[in-house]
Every structure is written in structure tokens, then in C-alpha cells.
Amino acid sequence: MHDVLDPRDLLADEWEQLSLSGYVVGEIEPAVRGAVAGGDRAEMLRQLDALSAADRDAAWPYDEPSDPATLLGSLDEVPRLRLDEHELEDRMRGAWLGRAVANTLGKPVEGLTRLQVRTYLLAAGSWPLGGYPPLMEPLPPGVPHLHPSAPAATLGSFTDVPRDDDIDWTILNLHVLERYGRDFTTDDVLREWLDRIPFTQTYTAERAAYRNAIGGMRPPQTATHRNPYREWIGALIRADAFGYACAGDPAAAARMAFTDARLSHVANGLYGEMWAAGLVAAAFGTRSVDEAMSAALGVVWPGSRLAEVLQRVLALRREGVDADTALDRLDDELGAYPWVHTLNNAAVIAVALTWGETFLEAVGIAVGAGRDTDSTAATVGSVHGALHGEDAIPEHLVTASPVHIRSAVRDFDRVTVDELVERTLRLGVRHLPE
Numbered sequence: 352m353h354d355v356l357d358p359r360d361l362l363a364d365e366w367e368q369l370s371l372s373g374y375v376v377g378e379i380e381p382a383v384r385g386a387v388a389g390g391d392r393a394e395m396l397r398q399l400d401a402l403s404a405a406d407r408d409a410a411w412p413y414d415e416p417s418d419p420a421t422l423l424g425s426l427d428e429v430p431r432l433r434l435d436e437h438e439l440e441d442r443m444r445g446a447w448l449g450r451a452v453a454n455t456l457g458k459p460v461e462g463l464t465r466l467q468v469r470t471y472l473l474a475a476g477s478w479p480l481g482g483y484p485p486l487m488e489p490l491p492p493g494v495p496h497l498h499p500s501a502p503a504a505t506l507g508s509f510t511d512v513p514r515d516d517d518i519d520w521t522i523l524n525l526h527v528l529e530r531y532g533r534d535f536t537t538d539d540v541l542r543e544w545l546d547r548i549p550f551t552q553t554y555t556a557e558r559a560a561y562r563n564a565i566g567g568m569r570p571p572q573t574a575t576h577r578n579p580y581r582e583w584i585g586a587l588i589r590a591d592a593f594g595y596a597c598a599g600d601p602a603a604a605a606r607m608a609f610t611d612a613r614l615s616h617v618a619n620g621l622y623g624e625m626w627a628a629g630l631v632a633a634a635f636g637t638r639s640v641d642e643a644m645s646a647a648l649g650v651v652w653p654g655s656r657l658a659e660v661l662q663r664v665l666a667l668r669r670e671g672v673d674a675d676t677a678l679d680r681l682d683d684e685l686g687a688y689p690w691v692h693t694l695n696n697a698a699v700i701a702v703a704l705t706w707g708e709t710f711l712e713a714v715g716i717a718v719g720a721g722r723d724t725d726s727t728a729a730t731v732g733s734v735h736g737a738l739h740g741e742d743a744i745p746e747h748l749v750t751a752s753p754v755h756i757r758s759a760v761r762d763f764d765r766v767t768v769d770e771l772v773e774r775t776l777r778l779g780v781r782h783l784p785e
Contacts, residue, residue: 353580355559358395359387364579364689365402371688372582372618373411376402399577414654415618417571422609422621422652426602429629429649432636434599438740442635443595444772445736445743450521450591451512451756451768452748453714453732457724458515459484459501462690465678465721467494472719480715482506483751498725506751511765514757516554517588517729522760523547524592524611525771528778533596533607537570537614544614552759555580555691560615570614578615583689584696586612587623588726591733594631596778598737601629605650622657623693625650627700627730634737640704643738660685660694664701674706674716690722703731710735710743 354360366383369376376383379401386398416422460468472478474491486505490497498504504513512518523543531539541564544553553561559578574581590608597604608628612621630647637643644665651658663684667677681702685695699720707713713735717727735743755765 353555355555355562355578355580358392358399359390361577361579362395362399362402363387365399365577367689368579368582369402369405373407373413374405375408376405379405413656413659415622415652415656417613417617417621419609419613422625423606425652426605426650429602429605429646432599432601432633432642432646434636439598439635440772440776441740441742442737443598443775444768445738445740446591446595446631446634446733447736447768447771447775448741448744448749449710449732449734449736450729451518451732452744453710453717453735454515454517454725454729455504455509455513456480456483456714456732456748457718457726457728458504458513459486459497460718460721461498461500461723461725463494463497463721463724465682465719468719468721468724470494471497478719480711480718482745482747511753512756514759514764515725515729516552516557516759517726518756519548519552519758519760520589521591522756522758522763522766522771524589525595525775525778526760526763527611528592528596528607529774533603535607535610537610540611540614541570541573547761549759554585555583556585556615556620571617574613574615574617574620580691581615581617582620582693583616583691584623584693584723584726585691586616586620587627587693587697588729590624590627591631591730592775593628594634594733594737595775597628597632598635599632601632601646601650604628604632619655619657619693622651622655623697626657626661626697630734631730631737634734638738640734640738643734644701644705656694657697660698661701664698664705667702668705674702677702677706678716678720691726696723696727699727700730700734703727704734707731707735710739711745 386395471494475484475487477484483506527535527543560573563573563576593604593607605625605628608624612624629650633643633646681698688695703713703716707716713731714728717731718724754767758764
């Protein structure tokens with residue numbers, strides 16, 4: 352699925368990406384489908400290259416730039432939040448723990464729909480979500496499969512925090528900041544990818560960018576060449592280390608996130624990482640999720656679909672609907688997007704944080720919403736921990752998930768949460784001006 356080395360996937364997924372982004376590709380759909388069905392590699396690549404000449408509909412209502420001058424210049428007026436340095440260590444520990452714990456809670460059901468997640472968790476006695484769900488065999492009717500990681504990520508099956516790319520990227524970007532400082536470049540990020548992360552432990556847009564880099568391309572071409580996943584969630588899940596390093600300063604976090612994201616993403620893919628980084632950073636400077644969400648919205652390009660989606664979540668909150676109704680509305684509006692797209696998953700994160708008052712309520716909404724459940728839950732857990740500190744993470748989840756984290760990042764396997772917190776604090780976030 353979504354194999355960046357298989358032209359059948361690339362061609363079909365590129366057509367879908369363009370059709371969802373306002374490009375006029377309807378007339379060539381039969382040729383695309385015919386090429387995929389025919390299986391001739393040369394013809395599929397010819398059709399893939401032909402798609403690059405597609406024109407965007409003149410009536411497309413969004414403005415979604417990807418260039419640094421435009422996007423970074425828009426951050427100049429985003430204010431800092433007050434940072435209480437006496438609380439920083441506790442809240443940093445909450446963020447790292449929240450990310451690791453919530454990611455694990457979402458892993459077994461990743462890729463399922465809302466109905467399938469609910470069906471499984473009800474049958475397993477884990478609805479509403481109150482802890483790590485058990486592995487249930489056989490699966491209940493209506494649940495076609497669990498994620499392949501489920502046997503190593505369900506209740507009682509792990510002795511370390513299970514390895515996951517959502518945590519790998521947070522660790523890797525901490526390493527990037529340690530090695531290159533706050534003024535790191537996209538080429539620095541690429542250098543560490545090639546040195547520290549195995550190709551097979553990357554997915555979709557990251558794997559396409561990795562493939563392009565091995566072929567001799569450099570950013571930002573790595574993000575655009577035969578990469579149908581350039582607006583998917585892969586960049587958003589890489590954001591948190593920048594929010595940690597820029598606690599209280601969403602604009603600074605968003606700038607770092609842009610530098611990272613442009614290796615593999617454009618447009619809403621870029622904005623997703625900028626938003627998540629800004630949201631995490633803002634969470635350290637307030638106890639109010641509404642204030643953090645408002646601050647993070649300030650780093651999102653205002654003419655984009657992502658800005659529209661986030662404003663829609665705020666509007667639903669003002670209407671007074673409950674979380675399930677909000678998710679119903681967003682499912683209706685965003686249902687055409689792939690289950691790992693930035694837009695629908697960012698909406699899930701926003702709903703979970705806005706409606707979920709406790710850690711398990713918020714993470715439970717994210718997991719229960721389906722789609723990329725480990726990724727959305729990880730971001731929700733990270734933000735909730737940054738807002739409220741270590742004690743907000745239920746003790747039974749922390750004690751059931753030991754302090755060591757499995758990681759595919761070279762030299763970081765079985766790193767402890769304590770070490771990650773200490774190394775993050777050493778980056779100098781304590782010395783940010785209030």
C-alpha cells in the first residue's frame with residue numbers, strides 16, 4: 352500500500368492528490384486507470400509525468416503557497432506566550448510521556464474507520480478507552496484486521512514503549528537540534544535521515560523524499576518529484592521536538608518545522624507541521640487549550656484548507672455540539688481525503704483537544720475517530736502533557752509502559768524518557784525570554 356517504488360501506487364495516488372487539490376484531471380482518469388490496470392511500467396511513468404502538466408481549476412478558492420519568503424514572513428507578528436520556567440521540567444516530562452503513552456494507545460487500531468475502532472474496543476471491553484486495549488482473537492465481525500503492530504502494542508504485550516515512526520521522528524529532530532542548533536538547514540535534516548533512519552522505517556512522503564535524495568535530488572525537489580503524499584500527515588508527526596525546543600514561542604517552532612517539512616511536503620503538508628509545532632510550543636505557555644489552539648492558528652497560512660478546517664472546528668465548538676457530532680460533520684466534509692492526509696487528521700487532533708478534558712478523554716476521542724490513530728493520539732498526548740504536566744498522564748498507563756523507548760533511530764534504541772527530557776531541556780528552552 353502506497354509503495355513509492357511501485358508506479359501503480361504512485362500513478363493512482365498522484366491522480367487522487369491532484370483531484371483533491373483542485374486540478375483538472377477528470378478527463379484523464381480513464382487513461383490513468385487503464386495504465387494502472389495494464390501494468391506496463393513505462394506507460395504508468397509516462398502518465399505520471401503527464402499529470403505534472405495538469406492545470407488547477409481557475410475557480411479554486413484557496414491560496415496555498417509553499418515558498419519560504421511568504422510563509423516565514425507571515426510569522427513575524429505571532430506573539431510569544433508567557434513561559435513559567437519553574438514548571439517547565441514537569442511539563443516537558445508530561446509532553447514526552449504523553450506522546451509515548453498516547454501513541455501506544457492508538458497503535459493497534461491504526462488505519463481503521465470510526466465504526467471499526469468502536470466495534471473492536473467495545474468487543475474488547477475497552478470502550479470508552481481507559482487503558483491499553485487487549486489483543487482480541489478472533490476479531491469481532493466488522494473489523495477486518497488490526498494494525499500489524501498490534502501483537503506488540505496491546506495490553507501485556509510490550510516491555511518497552513513499542514517502536515513507532517511518530518516517536519522516531521521526535522527523537523531524530525531532537526538529535527538534529529543537538530547537532531546543528533536552532534539554525535539547522537533542510538540539508539542538515541536530510542543528512543541525518545540518511546545516516547540515522549533506515550529507508551524501510553519511513554513511509555509515504557518521507558520514503559518518497561528519501562528515494563529522491565538517494566537519486567541525487569536535494570530539497571525542495573525531494574518533496575515534489577513523484578511524491579503523491581506531499582500533503583499527508585508525515586510532516587505533522589515530526590513537529591513536536593521543535594515545539595519542545597521553543598516552549599512558549601509558536602512562531603519560532605513553526606519556523607523550525609517549516610525547515611524540516613520542506614524536505615518532503617508542500618502546502619497543507621507544510622502547514623500541518625508548522626501548526627503542530629506551534630501548538631505544542633504554545634501549550635507550554637498556558638493552561639488553556641483554547642488559548643494554545645488560538646495561538647497555533649496564528650502560524651497557519653490563512654488562505655489554506657487547513658486554516659479553514661481548524662476554523663470549522665472552532666465554529667462547531669461555538670455551536671455547542673458534542674464531540675461525536677463534530678466528528679460526524681467533519682467526516683462528511685473531509686471524507687474524500689485519504690485516511691493519512693493532513694486535513695482530516697488535524698481536524699481529529701483539534702476536536703480531541705477541544706472536547707477532551709482529561710488525558711484519556713482527549714486521547715480516546717482521537718483514537719475513537721479512526722484513521723491515523725497512533726499519530727493523532729501522539730500529538731494529542733504531547734499537547735495535553737505540555738499543558739498540564741506529568742501528573743495529567745494516568746499512573747496506570749505510565750507504570751504499564753516502562754521508561755525505555757524502542758527506536759529505529761541509530762544510537763537511540765531503548766533511550767529513557769528521563770534522558771530525552773534532560774537532553775531537551777539542555778537545548779536552552781529555559782532561557783527563552785517571556
